[in-house]
Amino acid sequence: MPRARAIPAADRLTSSPLGDDLSFLLARANAMSVAEVNAALAEHGLKVRAFAVLAIVADDVRPSQRELADFLRLDPSQIVVLVDDLERRGLVERLPDPDDRRAKVVVATPAGERLAADARAAARAADDRTYAALTPAAREHLTGLLRRIAIDDVG
Structure with a gap:
């Protein structure tokens, strides 16, 4: 009797409840992107x-440092x-804050x-590979949605 073919693990796992869980999908997409x-x-x-x-301070x-920690959600x-x-590495320096001499x-x-600038170009190319399955319009829409969650609604 022929043996039944096993369902590939990726298909079995994708069909689990996590396959439709927004937080899991965001975390997985983030891990892949990172x-x-x-x-x-x-x-x-x-x-x-x-x-x-570096990208923030180069702008x-x-x-x-406190503002960086708050914005990047890092300790x-x-x-x-x-x-x-x-x-x-000679890439940044700390200078007195003209608005707060203690900072x-x-x-x-x-x-x-x-x-x-060089790293930004490399990161954009990596993003293009990661999000290649999305049309430019879908990518712009996703960016807008994530911006609403991650930035605009921060209070």
């Missing part, structure tokens, strides 16, 4: 978290480690601005 972007950023000596810090918004101690590493703002150096 892995792809980390691979692309490796040639620049960065990972997603360090890139996020000349002059955030404090302040993690931001200290990231900024320390970027500073050691420091983080700014990119010229080398940090150049690396941020």
Whole structure:
């Protein structure tokens, strides 16, 4: 008697209740995206978290470490480690905050601005690979929805 073919694990797992769970799908999509972007950023000596810090400060918004921690949803101690590493590499510096003499703002150096631009291009190419199954309109729609959840509704 011929043996029945086994259902591939990916199909069995996809049909589980998690296959329709929004939080799981967001987490899985994020994990896939982060892995792809980390691979692309490796040639620049960065990972997603360090890139996020560098990209923000290279845009000349002059955030404090506390603001970075709040926006990126990281523990302040993690931001200290990231900024320390970027500073050691000559990519950022801490400067006095003109609005609060007790605080420091983080700014990119010229080398940090150049690396941020190169890394941003690599990250965009990785995103293009990750989201290739989406039409440009679907990708724009998804971006808008995620922005509403992750940024616009933050109070």
